[in-house]
Amino acid sequence: MTRRKLSNRFIVTLTTGALAATGATLGDAVAAEGDLPPISPATLIDEITGAGATTDTAEVWDIGATDLGIMWDDGTGNVLTAFGDTFAVPGGSGAGTGNWRSNVLLRSSDTDLSDGMAFDWALTDESGQAVEIIGSQKVPGEEHTTIPTAGIEVDGRQYMAYMSVREWGPPGEWWTNFSQLAYSDDGGQTWSIEGAPRWENTEADDDPFQMLAYTRADGYVYMFGTPNGRLGAASVGRVAEDQMLDKEAYEYWDGTAWNSDYSAVQSIIDPAVAELSVRYVPETEQWHMVYLNTNADLVLRVGDSPTSWGDEQILATQAEYPGLYGGYIHPWSEPDELYFALSIWNGYNVALMHASLDDAGQVIRPNLLRDASFEMSDAINVEGGWTLQGAGGIDTNSAWAKVGFRQFWVRMNAGTQQVTQQVTLTPYTDYRLTGWFTTGDSAGGGAGEGFLGVRQSGPGGVVVAQETFGDLAEYTKFTVEFNSGAHTLVDVFAGSTMTADRWVQGDNINLVAISDPGTPPTEEPTEEPTEEPTQEPTEEPTQEPTDPPTEDLYITPGFHDVNGRRWMTVCEPYSQTDRCWTYIWATQIKQLDGHFHQVNGWAFNNLTYTPSPKSLWVGNPLATPGEFTGTDGRRWRTECNTPSTGGNGCRSYAEAQVIERVGNAYRVVTKMVFNNIVRFS
Structure with missing residues (x-):
């Protein structure tokens, strides 16, 4: 069989996702055309490999460029991490150059992942450079390389699965010879495959267990697998913890039950599933699976068993992290979070990412900034972004x-x-x-x-x-x-x-x-006034006030019930006066994840600068009629001495993006809207 030889194993997007039309009920917001792509919820903690990583692996072990990062708890208070093809320096457009090793092994005892993942040991030679865990022929068409795919510790023994890559193909495709289990009894310093099971690939290159992921539960090691490449389905098998080296002891899910007949294997997730990482969470009895999907986005599924899985949840997208792959879970992640290793092809190194989860395993508290990685365009022009x-x-x-x-x-x-x-x-x-x-x-x-x-x-x-x-x-x-x-x-x-x-x-x-919403300030006053006013006004006002009597709510901190509506005002010192933000509890239309939604909440209503001498405002654009552009590019217009302001104030209108209804749809437009009022005493 002749195949095209390419070194790039990064997958391109295979399909374009389409939104299915659904029936709208009364009160549903109607999405406008051109919905924005989803924002990647996961956040970057730091790189874990390369010259710019938490540990400078380039300087310490000559690991300047590598990928993957399969992690497992070694049972002695450390995390072993196996990486794929490794080089001295990045290649600039994928992979690297110099001192090629098919795989390397690092160890970490870092318990605080919030600031990155540090390594304190590597499998090295006498020179101190990291060396291969498992050797390879490095002959394309026979055995090009050997890549780790899974690891786990059982009773003090380290187990690691790897694939023997025969040949790299077009992006997202490669072909393997077999998947092999190796083991170590000295903490990962030496490895053996003697007596260990091997899953040979088929003539059609479609064996379902060429790339693996391990996790433990109920006395079993569960082995999740995919075929070679990134285009296959996911399957699952299991084996008693003390029988991992006995291939005959493995059982495979056949769609209804566990079956020792390998030919009866049925997939648990349809294609495309690539580079699996799975964990079982005893505290919640949930199963978490991270993988690269059809669109080459990194996703999470949550299951109530190893054979029953929920819908995909996005962790990171190709749009915001071009060339992403991998996604291997750190075993010390708490039940309500995921720390995971993410590879980026062009820079060819690995980063530690983080996502938060609720009790049901759903992604919460996502990153809120669109184009956080500045990868979506060659100019600062991404819609809804910077x-x-x-x-x-x-x-x-x-x-x-x-x-x-x-x-x-x-x-x-x-x-x-x-x-x-x-x-x-x-x-x-x-x-x-x-x-x-x-x-x-x-x-x-x-x-x-x-x-x-x-x-x-x-x-x-x-x-x-x-x-x-x-x-x-x-x-x-x-x-x-x-x-x-x-x-x-x-x-x-x-x-x-x-x-x-x-x-x-x-x-x-x-x-x-990083928290749930707190409690707004109390609406009750903290104490009663200590005394009556010292005197009555000396004269009647010479003119009617320019604003309705409810103006006091705009400069009185706290909660107010006026005209059947709920108001909230917050004030702070500003130069020689105070300024107060007033919010009203209202139904609003907001754009969330590219869709327009009707939500209830506090909506900004007014910014008021409390009465102060006009002399304090001389030359200030907020109290000077005209149109202005700030040093930061923001535009606004100020009006004074108009029927709406009277002779004792100025109003400013700021350029802002607002949502307007057009027929049965909504759109975002840029226009001048009322922003603030300055009052003179």
């Missing part, structure tokens, strides 16, 4: 990215340059914002201050929280944690001030909730 304010763009040199192909950059010798993204939050919820940055300049350093933060949307939006940084010689992670308070709409911003020629590059900016 906006550039100043001078900058997208770098397409993958060597400059933290992970993947692309990253954003800003550069100038003066002013503020930044990218921003508007995002909807849940009030009174804790959030974590993370991002990776590096800097450079032609001024010898100290040419500006970088920042990552969150501010209220709209002109003059106050900063809720931020971190700043100076000069950075390499990608550095920054974390901003904050509570949303009463805010439902904020801008995430990242960039730098510039005082001389300076540039900032940023990548992988993620925003996730």
